[in-house]
Amino acid sequence: MVSVVAENLPRPTALRPPPFEASKKIRVLCLHGFRTNKQVMMDQTRGLRAALGDSADFVMLNGTYEARGASDPMIESAYKSSAPFYEWFENQLADGSSLQYNDAESSAKARRQSGADQGEDHAWSLSYKGVEQSMARIDEELRRHGPFDVAIGFSQGAALLTVLTMWYLGHGNVRWWKLVICVGGVDVSAVNVKSLFLDKAGSRVLVPLPSIHLIGKTDPLFHESHRLALSWADRAEPNAFKKRIYVHDGGHKFPSASRNRALYAELSRVIKLHCNKGTETCTARM
Numbered sequence: 593m594v595s596v597v598a599e600n601l602p603r604p605t606a607l608r609p610p611p612f613e614a615s616k617k618i619r620v621l622c623l624h625g626f627r628t629n630k631q632v633m634m635d636q637t638r639g640l641r642a643a644l645g646d647s648a649d650f651v652m653l654n655g656t657y658e659a660r661g662a663s664d665p666m667i668e669s670a671y672k673s674s675a676p677f678y679e680w681f682e683n684q685l686a687d688g689s690s691l692q693y694n695d696a697e698s699s700a701k702a703r704r705q706s707g708a709d710q711g712e713d714h715a716w717s718l719s720y721k722g723v724e725q726s727m728a729r730i731d732e733e734l735r736r737h738g739p740f741d742v743a744i745g746f747s748q749g750a751a752l753l754t755v756l757t758m759w760y761l762g763h764g765n766v767r768w769w770k771l772v773i774c775v776g777g778v779d780v781s782a783v784n785v786k787s788l789f790l791d792k793a794g795s796r797v798l799v800p801l802p803s804i805h806l807i808g809k810t811d812p813l814f815h816e817s818h819r820l821a822l823s824w825a826d827r828a829e830p831n832a833f834k835k836r837i838y839v840h841d842g843g844h845k846f847p848s849a850s851r852n853r854a855l856y857a858e859l860s861r862v863i864k865l866h867c868n869k870g871t872e873t874c875t876a877r878m
Contacts (some may be wrong), residue, residue, distance in 0.1 A: 600784060602724055604759060606731045607766050609739040618648035618867055621740040621769065623655075623680070623730075623749030625776070627663035630654050631674040636746060636775075639849030643860035651737055655680045656726040680752045682721040720782040723755065730756060734768050741867050743769040747813075747844065750777030750820065757801055758788040767801070771833075771866050772824075773859075775806040776844050779819035789823070798825040802833035802866065804859065811844040833866065 624633035630652035641650060655678030662668060663677045671677075730752075745753035753772055760766040780789065791797050805821040807814060818837075826835050838855060840847035847855055 600787065601759065602728050604727070604731045604763055604766070606734045606738070606768070607760075607763055609734075609766065609768050612739060612741070612770075617646070618644065618742065618863065619738075619740040620644075620648050620650045621738075621743040622650055622652045623743070623745040623753055624652070624678070625747030625749055627659040627661070627677045627679050628667055629671070629674060629677050632667060632671055632677075633746065633749075636846045637744065639847065639852065639856045640744075640859060642849065643853075643856035644863065647864065648742075651740070653730075653733060654678045656729045657681070657722060680726045680748055681723040683748075684719045684721050685717070715781050716783045716786045718782045719784050720751075720755075723752070723782070723785065726752060727756060727759060738768045740769045742771045742773060742863055744773040744775065745777065746775045746846070747778060750774035751780050754780050754799060754820065754823065755785050755788060757799055758797075761800065762788060769801075770830075771802045771804070771863065772799075773804045773806065774817070774820060774824075775846055776808060776811055776813065776817055777805065777820040778813055778816045780823065796823075799823060800825045800828050802828045803835050804862070805835070805837045806847060807837065807839050808842040808844055808847075809839055810842065813844060836862070 622630070622633050622637060624630060624636075633652050634650075637650060641648070657679050659677040659679055660682060667677065668675075743753055743757075745751070753774065754777070757769075757772060760768060789797055789799075801824070803821075803824040805817065805824075807817040807821070811817065821835070821837050824835055827833065828835070838847075838859075840852055840855065842848055849856065
């Protein structure tokens, strides 16, 4: 159990999740990536949604802040009709300049600045400006819509999901979801959430919740995604769930639905088994 409470962060109010019910569909919470929106996330999850079919319901949320700058040009073009785009927090370096998760050069700069390349075990050189408001906002959403069987985060959404998981676990071992899926995630390296991941002796605490990590072989943030995966426990309760890491042939994106049918079928199987619903039907809990 995680017992360290971060005094610099707000206290969650959603500390008593309703019991999971066995008569409804799997509930899946989705947090989109940096400067996109829930429509983008809807399309990105097409492969998994098709694999789960009628056994699951997906809930998509827009980020807390309207994008402070331009999105990826491809997103801007393809989703112009669904704008605006959103972000969950602003990424800052110690020198006050912005860090964009899709900018591998900025990521490398942050690590050089932090000393991580000189052998430090973990870098805490960034700051997630506004993350506290996003945490409070998700807290409110969970009171209305939770609990969820599965929570999925892409890119910046995966980092926020990792922060949220430790935030709740640090307040009475509260669990609003039973399985986390991080897709193209980035390592949590912000000083303003650092205390969530350290014990009283200052040692790193792994996230003790079942997790799956999808990483693109050609993603410029490939190593960031692996670092994030390493921050999750290899085995987690219940039932000593074994952490899974899948590497696909794509880049900073979800695996292609057409080229990864076997992968999505496997994800569907694992999710259903973890929900204790077998492989035939998986009705839910909320």
